[in-house]
Amino acid sequence: xTDLPALSIEGLGHRFGPRRVLNGVSFSVAAxxxxxxxxxxxxxxxxLFSLATRLYVQREGxxxxxxxxxxxxxxxxxxxxGVVFQQPTLDLDLTVEQNLFYHAxxxxxxxxxxxERGAAEIERVGLADQxxxxxxxxxxxxxxxxxxxRCLLHRPQLxxxxxxxxxLDIASRQFMLDHIRRLCREEGIAALWATHLxxxxxEAARVVVLHKGEVRAVGEAEQLLxxxxxxxxxxxxxxxxxxxxxx
Amino acid sequence: xKAIHYLRCFAGITTREWLRFLNQxxxxxxxxxxxxxxxxxxxxxFHFVLGVSxxxxxxxxxxxxxxxxxxLIAMILLFxxxxxSLSMVYDREMGSMRILMVSPLPRWFLLTAKLLAGVVLSVxxxxxxxxIALLWDISPPWYGYITVLPALIxxxxxxxxxxxxxxxxxxxxxxxxxxxxxxxxxxxxxxxxLYPLWHVKEASLLLYYVCQANPFTHAVxxxxxxxxxxxxxxxxxxxxxxxxxxLTLAVYGYDPAKGLMQRxxxx
Numbered sequence: 001x002t003d004l005p006a007l008s009i010e011g012l013g014h015r016f017g018p019r020r021v022l023n024g025v026s027f028s029v030a031a032x033x034x035x036x037x038x039x040x041x042x043x044x045x046x047x048l049f050s051l052a053t054r055l056y057v058q059r060e061g062x063x064x065x066x067x068x069x070x071x072x073x074x075x076x077x078x079x080x081x082g083v084v085f086q087q088p089t090l091d092l093d094l095t096v097e098q099n100l101f102y103h104a105x106x107x108x109x110x111x112x113x114x115x116e117r118g119a120a121e122i123e124r125v126g127l128a129d130q131x132x133x134x135x136x137x138x139x140x141x142x143x144x145x146x147x148x149x150r151c152l153l154h155r156p157q158l159x160x161x162x163x164x165x166x167x168l169d170i171a172s173r174q175f176m177l178d179h180i181r182r183l184c185r186e187e188g189i190a191a192l193w194a195t196h197l198x199x200x201x202x203e204a205a206r207v208v209v210l211h212k213g214e215v216r217a218v219g220e221a222e223q224l225l226x227x228x229x230x231x232x233x234x235x236x237x238x239x240x241x242x243x244x245x246x247x
Numbered sequence: 248x249k250a251i252h253y254l255r256c257f258a259g260i261t262t263r264e265w266l267r268f269l270n271q272x273x274x275x276x277x278x279x280x281x282x283x284x285x286x287x288x289x290x291x292x293f294h295f296v297l298g299v300s301x302x303x304x305x306x307x308x309x310x311x312x313x314x315x316x317x318x319l320i321a322m323i324l325l326f327x328x329x330x331x332s333l334s335m336v337y338d339r340e341m342g343s344m345r346i347l348m349v350s351p352l353p354r355w356f357l358l359t360a361k362l363l364a365g366v367v368l369s370v371x372x373x374x375x376x377x378x379i380a381l382l383w384d385i386s387p388p389w390y391g392y393i394t395v396l397p398a399l400i401x402x403x404x405x406x407x408x409x410x411x412x413x414x415x416x417x418x419x420x421x422x423x424x425x426x427x428x429x430x431x432x433x434x435x436x437x438x439x440x441l442y443p444l445w446h447v448k449e450a451s452l453l454l455y456y457v458c459q460a461n462p463f464t465h466a467v468x469x470x471x472x473x474x475x476x477x478x479x480x481x482x483x484x485x486x487x488x489x490x491x492x493x494l495t496l497a498v499y500g501y502d503p504a505k506g507l508m509q510r511x512x513x514x
Binding site for chain 1: 248249251252253255256258259260262263266267270341342343345346347348349350351352353357
């Protein structure tokens with residue numbers, strides 16, 4: 001199973017009415033890889049995530065999760081995916097634990113498994129003392145940590161994180177990045193991290209540059225710097241998104 | 248996915264609905280106060296205005312408040328059905344709908360589970376109303392409390408399925424106000440909840456046919472007859488058919504390949 005890419009996207013396109021938002025998008029994420037999907041607001045990142053989680057169905061192209069076509073084997077694919085959406089998805093009036101139990105139940109986990117795994121994941125994100133607090137009382141950073149803990153409950157092998165650090169302070173952002181990178185490194189989980197924040201790319205990351213629904217570049221961060229002959233990732237990104245517009 | 252996974256998922260969805268319900272005590276209060284206001288004020292006021300002749304399932308003249316009690320119970324179920332709709336639209340706006348929709352269990356099951364969870368709450372509220380209605384001397388035969396249960400469940404399913412269907416079509420929470428105007432009020436007033444249909448027939452033949460076509464009328468009549476351990480077969484068939492149609496259309500509406508979800512642009 002590990003030989004197959006965790007996520008493989010080929011020729012993916014999507015449109016809302018006459019407005020084309022994705023066009024011929026192709027890239028893959030290997031098991032254990034931390035890949036950054038870098039693009040400005042409106043680049044098509046959220047649409048891509050909605051297609052990969054089957055909130056929308058793709059009509060053009062192919063999405064495979066560990067080699068399985070998501071259209072044909074949606075249930076098996078969704079079991080292997082953990083998602084953190086851009087928009088917060090916790091129920092504010094429930095406690096942290098109740099939110100985790102709900103998610104666990106949606107994946108068919110037993111109450112005992114939910115209890116054990118939930119406690120372990122909350123511990124890992126450093127919020128064990130808040131587990132009985134209503135989510136409404138938590139800060140934005142704490143809520144995001146809970147969402148990370150929640151998406152790991154059913155032991156997914158692929159994480160899809162759509163702008164998970166938007167609105168967070170520097171410390172919370174760094175915690176999230178470190179936590180996900182550690183999961184990739186130590187547990188072999190693949191992660192696709194969508195962001196418009198260039199400084200989240202880091203040095204040891206694969207990068208997919210998405211702009212106006214099209215992939216402009218795919219490769220290691222170092223490789224993109226070399227290809228664009230730019231001194232920084234910010235400069236490399238700007239040259240990649242301006243290149244064709246100028247042409 | 249095995250049967251146990253489905254069962255756990257259903258238990259999880261029901262627990263969440265129950266917790267939300269407990270968190271919103273005002274919702275329980277208003278669900279009971281609404282029909283009680285009708286009973287205490289409307290029924291009392293119209294007691295001497297509207298005469299109710301002997302009509303099945305009653306074998307004697309009955310006070311007007313006894314006549315409208317089944318309609319008020321159906322009103323509880325109707326409002327709860329619309330609350331399922333409101334809850335779905337709210338979940339969609341707040342984002343928690345996405346967590347439901349990325350569950351590996353089939354979407355038809357998730358929607359049905361959500362519907363059944365809502366019906367459980369509706370039935371509890373209907374019995375709470377019946378308990379309070381004893382203060383007005385409204386009590387069916389003792390066995391009526393048991394025989395009405397299937398009618399409450401079937402009626403609750405029909406109205407919940409309608410709520411789900413509406414939620415797949417309503418795009419914004421703000422649009423929910425129109426549900427009050429175009430769904431709840433017409434369904435309630437164009438039915439046998441407040442007046443027997445023979446009265447309506449005398450007044451307007453067209454309205455009589457509208458009332459007959461209204462599934463809410465059949466919910467009221469099924470409940471009315473069930474209190475006396477009698478089955479109203481036409482109403483039962485209409486409710487089963489309406490539930491099946493509404494739920495099928497709702498599942499279609501939430502299907503990413505076919506329904507309305509597809510048309511919604513990403514935020």
